[in-house]
Amino acid sequence: MTARIGFIGLGIMGRPMALNLLAAGHELSVYARRTEALTPVTDAGARACDSPAGVAREADIVFTMLADTPDVAEVVLGTGGGTGGSTTGVSASDGGGDDRRARAVIAGIRPGSVVVDMSTISPAVTRQIAAELAPAGATMLDAPVSGGDIGARDGTLSIMVGGPAEAFAQLAPLFEILGRHVVHVGEHGAGQICKACNQIVVGQTIAGVGEALLLAEAAGVDGARVREALLGGFAGSRILEVHGQRMLDDNYTPGFKAALHQKDMRIVQETAHELGLGLPGAALVAQLLNTLVGRGDGGLDSAALHLAQRRLNAQGESS
Amino acid sequence: MTARIGFIGLGIMGRPMALNLLAAGHELSVYARRTEALTPVTDAGARACDSPAGVAREADIVFTMLADTPDVAEVVLGTGGGTGGSTTGVSASDGGGDDRRARAVIAGIRPGSVVVDMSTISPAVTRQIAAELAPAGATMLDAPVSGGDIGARDGTLSIMVGGPAEAFAQLAPLFEILGRHVVHVGEHGAGQICKACNQIVVGQTIAGVGEALLLAEAAGVDGARVREALLGGFAGSRILEVHGQRMLDDNYTPGFKAALHQKDMRIVQETAHELGLGLPGAALVAQLLNTLVGRGDGGLDSAALHLAQRRLNAQGESS
Numbered sequence: 307m308t309a310r311i312g313f314i315g316l317g318i319m320g321r322p323m324a325l326n327l328l329a330a331g332h333e334l335s336v337y338a339r340r341t342e343a344l345t346p347v348t349d350a351g352a353r354a355c356d357s358p359a360g361v362a363r364e365a366d367i368v369f370t371m372l373a374d375t376p377d378v379a380e381v382v383l384g385t386g387g388g389t390g391g392s393t394t395g396v397s398a399s400d401g402g403g404d405d406r407r408a409r410a411v412i413a414g415i416r417p418g419s420v421v422v423d424m425s426t427i428s429p430a431v432t433r434q435i436a437a438e439l440a441p442a443g444a445t446m447l448d449a450p451v452s453g454g455d456i457g458a459r460d461g462t463l464s465i466m467v468g469g470p471a472e473a474f475a476q477l478a479p480l481f482e483i484l485g486r487h488v489v490h491v492g493e494h495g496a497g498q499i500c501k502a503c504n505q506i507v508v509g510q511t512i513a514g515v516g517e518a519l520l521l522a523e524a525a526g527v528d529g530a531r532v533r534e535a536l537l538g539g540f541a542g543s544r545i546l547e548v549h550g551q552r553m554l555d556d557n558y559t560p561g562f563k564a565a566l567h568q569k570d571m572r573i574v575q576e577t578a579h580e581l582g583l584g585l586p587g588a589a590l591v592a593q594l595l596n597t598l599v600g601r602g603d604g605g606l607d608s609a610a611l612h613l614a615q616r617r618l619n620a621q622g623e624s625s
Numbered sequence: 626m627t628a629r630i631g632f633i634g635l636g637i638m639g640r641p642m643a644l645n646l647l648a649a650g651h652e653l654s655v656y657a658r659r660t661e662a663l664t665p666v667t668d669a670g671a672r673a674c675d676s677p678a679g680v681a682r683e684a685d686i687v688f689t690m691l692a693d694t695p696d697v698a699e700v701v702l703g704t705g706g707g708t709g710g711s712t713t714g715v716s717a718s719d720g721g722g723d724d725r726r727a728r729a730v731i732a733g734i735r736p737g738s739v740v741v742d743m744s745t746i747s748p749a750v751t752r753q754i755a756a757e758l759a760p761a762g763a764t765m766l767d768a769p770v771s772g773g774d775i776g777a778r779d780g781t782l783s784i785m786v787g788g789p790a791e792a793f794a795q796l797a798p799l800f801e802i803l804g805r806h807v808v809h810v811g812e813h814g815a816g817q818i819c820k821a822c823n824q825i826v827v828g829q830t831i832a833g834v835g836e837a838l839l840l841a842e843a844a845g846v847d848g849a850r851v852r853e854a855l856l857g858g859f860a861g862s863r864i865l866e867v868h869g870q871r872m873l874d875d876n877y878t879p880g881f882k883a884a885l886h887q888k889d890m891r892i893v894q895e896t897a898h899e900l901g902l903g904l905p906g907a908a909l910v911a912q913l914l915n916t917l918v919g920r921g922d923g924g925l926d927s928a929a930l931h932l933a934q935r936r937l938n939a940q941g942e943s944s
Contacts, residue, residue: 499844520902
């Protein structure tokens with residue numbers, strides 16, 4: 307594969323992914339807002355561009371790995387309304403100044419290019435971005451991942467892909483570098499829907515394991531024995547194995563941060579709202595993550611949802 | 626091991642367990658209310674007794690495998706207040722007539738005997754029963770199981786044991802016949818607490834998988850692809866694998882019946898109430914199981930909790 311590759315977003319996830327592409331022998335054009343994020347990647351041979359548009363001009367395939375919906379809308383279309391805060395992402399009326407659009411991927415993209423967004427963002431906004439790129443002759447894939455920074459570093463991510471089958475087939479060799487469990491889920495947005503499903507399952511399984519360990523403790527029963535007993539049966543899961551142990555150890559070093567899980571559950575709630583769908587279990591998980599982040603614990607691993615369950619049952623706490 | 630064994634309760638779980646003990650070469654004295662439940666076991670060489678007391682007189686180790694808390698209280702102490710309905714199980718004031726006590730295990734039990742209750746019942750009542758047996762010189766173990774009728778037949782149950790370590794050690798060879806993952810969790814009632822924990826985790830994991838598949842369907846995404854993608858990552862679990870497939874196939878042939886899961890979640894709720902413990906996720910699962918059983922679907926597999934989630938989101942249903 308001789309395609310020239312662009313990579314935008316070189317944070318805790320994007321940097322090791324970009325380095326894996328470089329290590330596999332690909333030429334990379336990169337962009338990041340922060341210079342210090344660029345250095346490790348340019349040191350490894352990547353060429354820095356001064357804007358997302360610049361990356362798009364040089365690359366046939368443009369990866370984005372950013373924090374949230376508005377970041378992707380800003381980088382790709384120049385319509386993100388800045389970073390953070392807004393949850394609506396992109397809209398026609400938002401527009402974006404000419405300056406912002408001139409710096410965005412869409413200003414530099416060439417016919418036949420593919421934009422691969424590996425961030426976890428709104429499925430609806432994903433479909434909007436794909437629709438905006440189409441007139442420029444560019445294809446979009448949404449390809450959010452599961453597996454955290456360790457999976458990014460080791461190239462063992464799970465990758466859930468939405469978009470046209472031909473583009474998926476074209477990108478498959480690159481996905482194989484980045485992950486080891488790659489599934490083409492469906493059309494535009496299907497990857498993001500799949501990631502939302504993933505976070506629903508992970509969140510409720512954490513909640514179940516957390517409540518179980520809370521019950522054991524309140525009843526004077528050794529939680530470690532309970533975990534051991536449950537692992538052998540139908541309650542067994544990777545969450546019980548890994549996060550159950552974190553809860554027993556009271557060790558919430560991330561891992562996958564609670565603030566990001568909160569953001570993902572916000573996307574779940576927004577999507578459920580758009581679809582008119584009642585997901586009470588997911589709503590409960592979102593509320594617990596809200597209280598966790600609200601207490602300043604968003605930087606802990608998302609297994610710390612158990613702390614929110616403990617606080618609900620804490621004695622004598624007034625704040 | 627030459628101990629003489631008693632077995633009371635020869636239903637869908639108890640019968641194959643009793644047959645496994647017989648097949649391993651043990652002599653069995655058995656009791657069941659229904660003659661037709663006795664026949665397959667007496668045909669295999671067990672001796673029928675005319676009461677639980679009769680079983681206790683003949684046996685050093687008395688297994689019980691019954692439906693609910695009042696059943697165990699009635700069989701062991703004669704204080705169950707009949708079967709079904711009551712959720713309080715045993716109490717000193719209930720008393721039980723002299724007749725009922727005379728027919729119960731406690732009337733025939735000998736010093737040094739062990740009563741092993743493998744039913745899933747109230748942890749609090751379990752501790753009461755253990756306390757009532759102690760003056761007769763008998764020990765109790767609570768040893769509820771996970772794995773369903775298939776696990777009972779194949780001898781592959783998970784067994785969660787509460788009670789004295791010496792009695793656990795004495796029974797270990799028999800547990801090895803009945804199951805393959807046997808854990809001594811703690812003192813009296815700890816096995817039942819562990820089973821409650823198991824049902825909390827199983828219930829919430831089913832709920833999470835069900836909501837994820839509901840979101841996928843509402844968004845027009847193939848649930849089978851979502852299940853496949855999630856199985857490879859952190860959302861992976863036996864519930865996603867087995868029950869996720871049941872949901873996709875709309876096949877709720879039990880398996881473990883929803884009515885029994887409802888009963889187990891009632892025990893969870895009662896225990897949380899006794900402990901003053903808030904378990905909102907478990908409460909939500911209990912509510913969904915209530916609506917499922919209330920619609921006459923208690924005989925379906927407990928994965929049919931997904932049907933309750935679907936009904937919550939059904940269009941145009943009026944009843």
